[in-house]
Amino acid sequence: MSAPDLAPLWLTLKLAATVTVLLLVLATPLALWLARSGSRLRPVVEAITALPLVLPPTVLGFYLLLAFNPNAPLGAFWLTATGHSLTFSFAGLVIASLVYSLPFAVQPLQAAFKALGSAPAEAAASLGAGPLDAFLSVIAPLTLRGYLTAMVLTFAHTIGEFGIVLMVGGNIPGETRVISIAIYEQVETLDYASAHLMSGLLLAFAFLTLLALYSVNGRTDGGGA
Amino acid sequence: MTTLNLRISLTQGDFTLELDRALPLSGLTAVFGPSGSGKSTLLRVIAGFQRAGGRLAYAGTVWDQGRQFVPPHKRRVATVFQQPRLFAHLDVAGNLEYAARRSGQMAAVAAAVDRFDLGSLLGRRTTALSGGEAQRVALARALLSGPQIILMDEPLSALDQKRRATILTQIENLRDDAKIPILYVSHDTAEVARLATNVLSLSEGRAIGFGPATEILNAAIASRDFSATEPGCLISARVCGMTADGLCRLEFPGGTILSPEPAGRTGADVRLFIRARDVIVARQRPTGLSALNILPAIVTGIDARGVSADLALSCGGVPLRARITQRSVAALGLEARSPCFAILKTVALAQN
Numbered sequence: 035m036s037a038p039d040l041a042p043l044w045l046t047l048k049l050a051a052t053v054t055v056l057l058l059v060l061a062t063p064l065a066l067w068l069a070r071s072g073s074r075l076r077p078v079v080e081a082i083t084a085l086p087l088v089l090p091p092t093v094l095g096f097y098l099l100l101a102f103n104p105n106a107p108l109g110a111f112w113l114t115a116t117g118h119s120l121t122f123s124f125a126g127l128v129i130a131s132l133v134y135s136l137p138f139a140v141q142p143l144q145a146a147f148k149a150l151g152s153a154p155a156e157a158a159a160s161l162g163a164g165p166l167d168a169f170l171s172v173i174a175p176l177t178l179r180g181y182l183t184a185m186v187l188t189f190a191h192t193i194g195e196f197g198i199v200l201m202v203g204g205n206i207p208g209e210t211r212v213i214s215i216a217i218y219e220q221v222e223t224l225d226y227a228s229a230h231l232m233s234g235l236l237l238a239f240a241f242l243t244l245l246a247l248y249s250v251n252g253r254t255d256g257g258g259a
Numbered sequence: 260m261t262t263l264n265l266r267i268s269l270t271q272g273d274f275t276l277e278l279d280r281a282l283p284l285s286g287l288t289a290v291f292g293p294s295g296s297g298k299s300t301l302l303r304v305i306a307g308f309q310r311a312g313g314r315l316a317y318a319g320t321v322w323d324q325g326r327q328f329v330p331p332h333k334r335r336v337a338t339v340f341q342q343p344r345l346f347a348h349l350d351v352a353g354n355l356e357y358a359a360r361r362s363g364q365m366a367a368v369a370a371a372v373d374r375f376d377l378g379s380l381l382g383r384r385t386t387a388l389s390g391g392e393a394q395r396v397a398l399a400r401a402l403l404s405g406p407q408i409i410l411m412d413e414p415l416s417a418l419d420q421k422r423r424a425t426i427l428t429q430i431e432n433l434r435d436d437a438k439i440p441i442l443y444v445s446h447d448t449a450e451v452a453r454l455a456t457n458v459l460s461l462s463e464g465r466a467i468g469f470g471p472a473t474e475i476l477n478a479a480i481a482s483r484d485f486s487a488t489e490p491g492c493l494i495s496a497r498v499c500g501m502t503a504d505g506l507c508r509l510e511f512p513g514g515t516i517l518s519p520e521p522a523g524r525t526g527a528d529v530r531l532f533i534r535a536r537d538v539i540v541a542r543q544r545p546t547g548l549s550a551l552n553i554l555p556a557i558v559t560g561i562d563a564r565g566v567s568a569d570l571a572l573s574c575g576g577v578p579l580r581a582r583i584t585q586r587s588v589a590a591l592g593l594e595a596r597s598p599c600f601a602i603l604k605t606v607a608l609a610q611n
Contacts, residue, residue, distance in 0.1 A: 156308050157344040159331035161404045162361040168332070171357070175348040 042216035065143035095201025146180020284440035286456030307331035337401035362405030391422030513574025538581035
């Protein structure tokens with residue numbers, strides 16, 4: 035057995051970390067709005083946010099592929115702005131994963147903000163804290179558990195994605211060849227030894243993250259609501 | 260004297276709050292009325308948590324009018340809520356510093372800790388505080404935010420009698436020496452009687468009176484839609500010394516009342532709340548009775564309420580109310596202008 039190629043593992047971790055950080059920032063205002071708004075648009079936005087949960091990744095991947103095309107607005111914009119195409123690139127994978135993992139970040143945050151209610155935000159405002167100040171000093175610390183859940187789910191879910199990567203990313207070593215694609219290829223080429231190693235790593239990782247999440251959630255019950 | 264200008268109208272479901280008044284605020288102004296009268300909604304509008312149509316201005320600054328809206332954090336309005344709403348991720352000291360840092364009053368923290376006796380609680384988690392302790396921290400925190408007005412929304416309602424007494428005293432002290440107008444929402448007559456300088460009386464979303472506490476409270480208590488509150492009367496009296504056996508002598512135009520409760524130094528003005536069910540009526544001056552206070556009075560009105568009746572009495576021009584049965588009204592032959600004697604079973608001090 036030759037030395038296993040760990041490049042797909044590092045690429046996957048890089049992708050998952052990037053997506054998690056970006057998504058926590060992007061999902062926060064959306065989740066706040068969903069938790070607080072009485073607008074008639076809320077159910078519509080909520081449904082759109084949940085779409086990636088029910089759509090087959092190939093459907094999402096198909097539409098994203100169309101959007102990334104240099105002739106489509108998003109693809110054209112990216113090409114003129116960066117000089118690179120979005121299709122079959124790491125940046126394309128990041129954008130696709132942002133869409134794909136969106137509900138896994140939004141839903142735990144929305145639930146956490148809803149459980150917290152408006153009382154702490156009002157108390158902070160009455161003590162002179164502006165909206166951003168109140169969010170950073172009161173709301174975020176009191177919904178830390180929601181953030182932890184969102185972080186772990188987003189990270190783990192991004193690591194596990196396959197269909198969408200295959201559609202928009204392909205299989206370019208160092209650029210889009212993430213761990214799930216690598217395993218698929220190893221099985222196709224009957225390299226079971228490598229597939230075993232990679233799959234074992236992924237299985238252990240998934241179990242340990244979930245174990246850590248559930249242990250933490252069990253311990254810090256309440257979270258200050 | 261700072262003026263709060265209210266010309267607001269706000270509809271929520273089938274409830275409408277509609278006020279058009281300029282309220283001069285000094286000391287503690289109670290917003291008083293039965294539940295559902297719009298008291299808490301009014302407070303939320305003043306704090307800026309809810310918008311209302313019309314115009315809201317305080318001390319010459321417009322807070323809410325059309326497109327002009329000053330957000331809550333820029334109003335310098337501190338709110339003490341029914342639940343203390345302390346920040347659970349900070350300890351007591353952290354909660355106080357949260358307010359003080361944002362108002363630039365870090366130097367005032369020590370004085371606030373002293374005033375509300377929080378020295379031993381500073382390192383405590385807020386979840387480990389009793390209800391009374393938490394509300395004291397909330398009061399200190401509100402004061403440290405450097406407010407130009409303090410709103411209190413039934414801050415005592417979640418507390419037991421004993422803790423209430425402590426906090427009442429602290430609110431009184433705050434009213435007397437902090438020089439910050441306080442707007443205090445309550446439906447508790449005794450609480451309002453004790454604390455309020457002025458009273459804004461609300462009923463079904465409308466203001467039905469504003470003025471000195473005694474006047475407004477008596478009018479509100481006498482009105483029929485106030486059945487939610489303990490019926491009774493508030494009277495102003497003056498402490499004029501002690502009897503040899505330790506009773507406090509209180510004088511008012513209707514005579515002298517003796518109270519076993521010390522009411523304050525001689526010459527102090529106090530308010531007494533006399534519940535209608537604590538007043539008995541007799542046609543002749545009774546003898547051999549343990550009650551200390553027997554006052555000559557005249558019946559001014561009889562308000563039948565099922566088997567019982569509320570008698571409006573006049574004691575030397577001061578109104579009193581007595582709740583007795585219809586049967587007693589008939590047995591004593593009471594009618595308007597009947598002279599009688601009002602016997603006070605107990606007298607609750609509502610100290611000013």
